[in-house]
Structures are given as C-alpha cells and as structure tokens.
Amino acid sequence: MESRIERIKKQLHSASYKLTPQREATVRVLLENEADHLSAEDVYLLVKEKAPEIGLATVYRTLELLTELKVVDKINFGDGVSRYDLRKEGAAHFHHHLICLECGTVDEVQEDLLEDVEDIVERDYNFKIKDHRLTFHGICHRCNERKDQDDAANKK
Amino acid sequence: MESRIERIKKQLHSASYKLTPQREATVRVLLENEADHLSAEDVYLLVKEKAPEIGLATVYRTLELLTELKVVDKINFGDGVSRYDLRKEGAAHFHHHLICLECGTVDEVQEDLLEDVEDIVERDYNFKIKDHRLTFHGICHRCNERKDQDDAANKK
DNA sequence: GTGGATGCAAAAATTTTGCAATATA
DNA sequence: TATATTGCAAAATTTTTGCATCCAC
Numbered sequence: 001m002e003s004r005i006e007r008i009k010k011q012l013h014s015a016s017y018k019l020t021p022q023r024e025a026t027v028r029v030l031l032e033n034e035a036d037h038l039s040a041e042d043v044y045l046l047v048k049e050k051a052p053e054i055g056l057a058t059v060y061r062t063l064e065l066l067t068e069l070k071v072v073d074k075i076n077f078g079d080g081v082s083r084y085d086l087r088k089e090g091a092a093h094f095h096h097h098l099i100c101l102e103c104g105t106v107d108e109v110q111e112d113l114l115e116d117v118e119d120i121v122e123r124d125y126n127f128k129i130k131d132h133r134l135t136f137h138g139i140c141h142r143c144n145e146r147k148d149q150d151d152a153a154n155k156k
Numbered sequence: 157m158e159s160r161i162e163r164i165k166k167q168l169h170s171a172s173y174k175l176t177p178q179r180e181a182t183v184r185v186l187l188e189n190e191a192d193h194l195s196a197e198d199v200y201l202l203v204k205e206k207a208p209e210i211g212l213a214t215v216y217r218t219l220e221l222l223t224e225l226k227v228v229d230k231i232n233f234g235d236g237v238s239r240y241d242l243r244k245e246g247a248a249h250f251h252h253h254l255i256c257l258e259c260g261t262v263d264e265v266q267e268d269l270l271e272d273v274e275d276i277v278e279r280d281y282n283f284k285i286k287d288h289r290l291t292f293h294g295i296c297h298r299c300n301e302r303k304d305q306d307d308a309a310n311k312k
Numbered sequence: 313g314t315g316g317a318t319g320c321a322a323a324a325a326t327t328t329t330g331c332a333a334t335a336t337a
Numbered sequence: 338t339a340t341a342t343t344g345c346a347a348a349a350t351t352t353t354t355g356c357a358t359c360c361a362c
Contacts, residue, residue: 018336018341040327055344060327076232080352081326098283107283113276117269118292125265126297127254133291136274141282174316174361196352211319216352236327237351 004031004089011069025051026062030072030086037097037106039081075133077106094131100140107140160187160245167225181207182218186228186242193253193262195237231289233262250287256296263296 008027009019017023029046030038038046044059063084066072072084073094088095088110096109118129139147164183165175173179185202186194194202200215219240222228228240229250244251244266252265274285295303 016341020336020342022343041325053344057328057345058343061342074234076234078230078232078238082234098277098281101286107281109277109281111276113273117273120267120269121254121265121292125254125263126300127263127292128295128300129292130257130295131293133289133293135289136277136283136285137287137289139284139286144282144284172316176317176361178318197350209319213320213353214318217317 007089008071011071012065015069017065022047022051022054022058023062023065025054026059027066027071030066030084034086035108037075037077037083037085039083041081043084077135094133096134096136098136098138098140100143101137102139102143105140105142163245164227167227168221171225173221178203178207178210178214179218179221181210182215183222183227186222186240190242191264193231193233193239193241195239197237199240233291250289252290252292254292254294254296256299257293258295258299261296261298 005024005027009024012019012023025047026043028050029043033046036042040056040060040063043063044054044056047054047059063072063074067074067084070087073087075083075085075097077083077097077099085095091110093112093114096113098107098109100106114132114134118132121127122129161180161183165180168175168179181203182199184206185199189202192198196212196216196219199219200210200212203210203215219228219230223230223240226243229243231239231241231253233239233253233255241251247266249268249270252269254263254265256262270288270290274288277283278285
C-alpha cells in the first residue's frame with residue numbers, strides 16, 4: 001500500500017513541481033501534526049528542527065503550493081494569522097471547526113452536515129457552491145464537563 | 157421612532173464609553189455602507205471624507221469597541237485583511253456569506269439555516285454554540301446568468 | 313477638572329518579493 | 338544543463354502601542 005506522503009509526492013509531480021527536500025520536510029511536518037492547526041511560523045519552526053537551513057519564505061511558498069494542489073486548506077480563525085489544515089484524503093468537503101472561547105482549543109467535525117443547507121443556497125440564491133468554511137464559536141466538551149463537575153462539587 | 161444610530165449611541169453609553177465625534181462618524185459610515193464588507197482601511201478612508209482629522213488608529217480602536225459591543229462582527233475572507241460587518245438589529249445569529257470566485261462579489265444570506273446542524277453539533281460534540289461563521293465559495297447568480305446567456309449565444 | 317479618547321509616529325507582526333546561488337529532473 | 342527552487346534580506350501590509358494632548362462628561 002502506498003503511503004500518504006507518496007501520494008502527495010506524486011501529486012506534486014503530476015503538476016510538474018519538483019520534489020525538493022524542503023517540500024518533503026514541510027509535508028512531513030503537516031502529516032505529523034494533522035490534528036493541529038499550524039500557522040506558517042509554526043510549520044517553519046517544526047521544519048527547522050529537521051532541516052535547519054530552511055527559510056521562512058520557502059515555507060510560505062510551499063504552503064501556497066499545497067493550498068493550490070488542495071492538499072491543505074488555508075483557514076483563518078480571526079487571530080491575525082493564516083493556518084494550514086491538511087485536507088482529509090478523499091474528503092469531498094472541507095471539515096468544520098469548533099473553537100472554544102474558554103480554552104482556545106480547536107476541534108474538528110468531519111461529518112458534512114451541510115448538504116441540506118447547500119441545496120437551499122444553490123436553489124434559492126442560484127449560487128454554485130465549490131467550497132465552504134464553517135466554524136462554531138462556543139464552549140467545548142472538556143470545559144463543559146469541568147463546569148458540570150464544579151457545579152456538582154459546589155452543591156455538596 | 158428611535159433611529160438606528162441613536163440606539164447604537166445608547167449602547168455605547170450603557171457600556172460607559174464616551175460618545176466622540178470620531179465614533180459617531182465611524183458608526184455612520186458603517187450604516188451608510190451596510191451592504192459592503194469594509195476593511196479598517198476602507199472605513200478610515202470613508203470617515204476621513206467627513207472628519208479629515210481622524211487617525212487610522214482611532215478607527216481600529218473604534219471597530220474593536222463596536223465588535224465588543226456586538227454592533228459589528230469582525231470577519232475574515234482570507235485575503236489578508238479583517239472586515240467589519242454590521243450585525244442586523246435583533247438578529248439572533250450572524251448571517252452567512254457567499255463569495256464569488258469569478259467576480260469577487262460577496263453576497264449575504266440572512267436566513268439562519270443552521271438550526272438543525274447546530275442541534276447535532278451541540279448534542280453529539282457536547283459543544284455549547286455561542287456564535288458561528290459560515291461562508292460559501294462558488295459562482296454567484298450574476299456570473300451564472302451571464303454564462304447561461306453566453307451558452308445560449310454560442311448555440312445559435 | 314479628570315479620566316478616557318485621540319492623533320501621530322514608531323513598532324510589531326505577518327506575508328511577499330527581488331535576486332544571486334543552488335539543485336532537481 | 339536548463340530551469341525551477343531556495344535562502345536571505347528587504348519591502349510591503351496590516352495592526353498595535355506609547356505618549357503627549359485634548360475633550361466629553
């Protein structure tokens with residue numbers, strides 16, 4: 001079975017981009033931190049651990065390239081930096097995000113859930129949907145559970 | 157009947173913020189350009205027409221204030237600048253956006269549409285939703301109609 | 313009168329670009 | 338070998354901050 005990184009390499013090749021060690025190192029960092037939502041600076045620092053000679057500009061250029069190839073999605077949570085999120089392989093749609101206002105954690109929702117909404121928008125607004133971004137802001141399950149425990153403790 | 161701007165002024169007052177001419181001018185610009193999605197720089201240039209002495213920093217500070225008061229919502233379409241969108245009065249939820257990949261226009265969807273999705277997320281992820289951001293990327297009705305016309309013309 | 317608000321300029325932070333040197337296919 | 342890619346530094350952009358002055362309450 002072919003590895004994820006092999007398939008990404010082939011994607012680069014098919015689009016006639018060269019396979020440089022810098023690009024490979026960047027892709028590896030993204031794969032190894034799939035659950036995170038890294039900024040360009042975050043990626044740069046992690047790549048630097050393995051390939052110390054890499055420049056920040058190369059990381060920006062590689063992330064732009066991977067966005068173009070739809071290997072990653074560029075996303076912005078409103079904190080002033082762009083973040084790069086690996087698109088799940090074969091995923092028809094970009095996944096959604098849950099940002100906790102309390103602890104700052106960002107969780108992912110892989111289910112689509114938007115099919116009905118998209119049907120309505122396409123029909124009623126005559127808008128042909130190609131992609132979407134959906135983010136919820138609120139309180140995550142960890143903070144909710146902690147609060148439940150606190151409440152229970154106070155009742156005693 | 158009380159005007160929209162009067163109510164916003166009262167909101168400022170209730171939160172014990174002062175009512176300066178700069179703040180009033182900024183709010184007016186936002187009201188007069190309600191359909192647009194202005195960046196801080198955009199707002200600055202428009203306010204400057206009426207109150208030329210205003211500084212960009214004041215605009216940033218005012219927009220931050222209005223965001224805190226939930227008069228506007230800060231939103232980011234991934235083009236490197238934050239934009240500020242007047243929240244519809246009495247709207248329970250932030251409205252959605254349709255960004256056209258062809259002509260760049262941003263249209264708004266005032267219907268909520270997310271009730272069912274939010275129920276699922278709250279239940280299945282134990283996530284208490286406070287706010288949301290939903291943006292669709294695709295082709296707008298104007299570009300779709302133009303294309304239909306072009307197709308019809310080519311068939312002749 | 314006083315504390316918050318402003319304007320300006322400087323700084324910070326993020327991202328992009330020019331260019332000579334390098335390395336991939 | 339030819340051309341895409343890189344690293345570095347400089348530039349461009351966007352946003353924030355310090356501080357003396359000013360003004361709304």
